[in-house]
Every structure is written in C-alpha cells, then in structure tokens.
Amino acid sequence: MSLLRLSQGHLNTFAKCPRRYQYQYIDQLNAPISPDHQAQLDRGSRLHHLMQQRELGLSLDAILNPDDPLRAMYDALLAAVPDLEDASISRAAEQSRTLVWDGVALTVIYDLLMVKGDRALIFDWKTYQNPPRRDILQQNWQTQLYPFVLAATSDYAPEQITMTYWIVDQTNQVHSETFAYSAQWYQQTQANLRQSLMALEMAQSEYQEQGKPFPQVNIQAQKCQRCPFQQPCQRQETVTFSPQDWRRMLTTLPASPGE
Ligand code: SF4
Known part of the structure; x- marks a missing residue:
C-alpha cells in the first residue's frame, strides 16, 4: 500500500468538509473557479514567483514591467519585511520538507526560511482582499503543520521557531501575523493530527471498501x-x-x- 501524502491543503479541506476532500483529492473532480477567484490566485502565485526570483538573485525585469500593478505590491512587501536585504542572514526560499509521521508523509513548502541567531523564522507570503482574523489563521492547518514539521526535522526546539504570515491586501497594505511555536503547541499539533488522520483513514477505507461516500458537512x-x-x-x-x-x-x- 502506498504512503498517504498530505499537505496543509489536504488537511484544511478535510477539516472544512470531508466530502469536499473526496471530490477534490480522491475523485479528482474539476472545480469550476470564478474569474475573480482565478484573478486572486494568479496575483498570489505571481507574488510568490517574484519573491522566489528575488531570493535566487535573478533579474525581475523579464517578469515585471515598470507599470505592472504587481510592482506596487512587491515594493510594499519588501519595505515591510525586516531583514530581507540583510545578506548575512542565512535563508532558503521555497524549501520543501517531508516528515513521515504515523505512516503518513506530511509535506510542507516554506516560502522563506530564515535563520537569525538561534531562531528559525518561517515566512509565508499571502494575498487576500481582506486579511483573515488572527484566530482563523491560528486554526489553519498551515499554522500548525509548518512549525511542527520544522521542529520534527531539525535541531530547533519548538520555542525557537516562529511562523509569520505577510499579507498584502487589495490596496497593497501589508499586514503581518506572527505565531510563536512552543512545546505545548507541538503536543497539541500531534493530538490534532492523530485525530484528523484517524477520521480521514476511516472515511477513505469506508469509501474504497464499501463505496460509502465521505460525510457531508x-x-x-x-x-x-x-x-x-x-x-x-x-x-x-x-x-x-x-x-x-x-x-x-x-x-x-x-x-x-x-x-
Ligand atoms: S457538503 Fe457542502 S461543502 Fe461539502 S462538498 Fe457538499 S456542497 Fe461542498
């Protein structure tokens, strides 16, 4: 039996609605996307591309015209995020890590991982029309999984890890939310993961063996x-x-x- 591979996207979808997880990841149905939503996704993916190019030291001229509306968003983000220009701070962009945990491969991709002194800083770039509330971000699986996988795959203790979302809104205002990880939160993530994986594996085996659809919300x-x-x-x-x-x-x- 092949290893189940999960990202924060899988876990968030399952938490939102198990049936939606079935349609999206098992049945692989195509979900229609509205033009507005597509434009939002394109904006986010272009920003990620720009930030990655920048970290790799590549020229942005080929992908960013001077009058491109994305430039204002990019400039706003550069001005807001501290230490981005400090070449002495070691960092890695778009770094992927996989942790095999409880028989499941958990995969994360860090937009930017910086090491400052004895601390590891996870940065994530986001574009939203309206930034989500802090408590909503805190519950998001990304906020739980990203520090968890770093703590489990490195020498950093949970207390040495922070996760910061840098969010550019529709008017190019930059907002940030930082979450300091801890040993207690690490334990809580383990418990939450165990519970979610148990529910997911049960739904999946009932679907595959008995044809019973995943529960609806x-x-x-x-x-x-x-x-x-x-x-x-x-x-x-x-x-x-x-x-x-x-x-x-x-x-x-x-x-x-x-x-
Ligand atoms: S139950 Fe609702 S949220 Fe879940 S897949 Fe059906 S329509 Fe979507």
Whole structure:
C-alpha cells in the first residue's frame, strides 16, 4: 500500500468538509473557479514567483514591467519585511520538507526560511482582499503543520521557531501575523493530527471498501453556498430555514387565501 501524502491543503479541506476532500483529492473532480477567484490566485502565485526570483538573485525585469500593478505590491512587501536585504542572514526560499509521521508523509513548502541567531523564522507570503482574523489563521492547518514539521526535522526546539504570515491586501497594505511555536503547541499539533488522520483513514477505507461516500458537512454550518461541488453533492441552491425563520414566515402568512 502506498504512503498517504498530505499537505496543509489536504488537511484544511478535510477539516472544512470531508466530502469536499473526496471530490477534490480522491475523485479528482474539476472545480469550476470564478474569474475573480482565478484573478486572486494568479496575483498570489505571481507574488510568490517574484519573491522566489528575488531570493535566487535573478533579474525581475523579464517578469515585471515598470507599470505592472504587481510592482506596487512587491515594493510594499519588501519595505515591510525586516531583514530581507540583510545578506548575512542565512535563508532558503521555497524549501520543501517531508516528515513521515504515523505512516503518513506530511509535506510542507516554506516560502522563506530564515535563520537569525538561534531562531528559525518561517515566512509565508499571502494575498487576500481582506486579511483573515488572527484566530482563523491560528486554526489553519498551515499554522500548525509548518512549525511542527520544522521542529520534527531539525535541531530547533519548538520555542525557537516562529511562523509569520505577510499579507498584502487589495490596496497593497501589508499586514503581518506572527505565531510563536512552543512545546505545548507541538503536543497539541500531534493530538490534532492523530485525530484528523484517524477520521480521514476511516472515511477513505469506508469509501474504497464499501463505496460509502465521505460525510457531508452539516448544512446548517452554511459552508455549501461557496462550495464548487454543490452539484455533484446535490446541495445546489439549497435554502434552509431555522425554526425562527419558519415561525416568522407562518405568522406573516395571510389567514386565508386572498386576504
Ligand atoms: S456542497 Fe457542502 S457538503 Fe457538499 S462538498 Fe461542498 S461543502 Fe461539502
């Protein structure tokens, strides 16, 4: 049996909705992407490309015209992130690491990994229209997995590792959120991973051996409206009403037809 390979994207999708994980990663259904979302993805991937070129010391002229709107975003990020220009700080861009843990290969890609004194700094570039709240970022599997894999595959203790998101918004304002890792958080990540992997492996074996689909998310969680798999999932244009909605509708109905 081949090793299950997971990234933070797999874990986030499974946490969001197990059925969505099935469609995306097992059935490999193509998810339609709106032009707005595609533009957002392109913006993010071009920024990553630029930052990688820069770290490799390659010229940006071929991929960045002076009047390219991306230049303002790139310049804003360079001005905001400290130590980027300090050549004495050792660093690696787009560094990939894999940790085999509990029979699963966990893969991460660090946009930039810097070593400053006795500390390891993980930097991640993000582009969002509106930056997410800190508590949402903290729950994201990327925030858990990236420091975890570094601590498990290096000599750095969890307390020596930080993870910082550098987020450029729609108006090229740069926001940052830093998470200091710790031994306690490391233990918590292990527990969360164990729980998620158990649920995922069970869903996968029931699907493969009995044809039982992965569980859908509870419709009341309102995660389906923006899901690209509404059609195969038969949750298309589904409208749900809470008991309060029903009461309100019943009390506003006319007492008899024609009233
Ligand atoms: S439509 Fe809802 S239940 Fe179905 S895959 Fe998407 S999020 Fe999950």
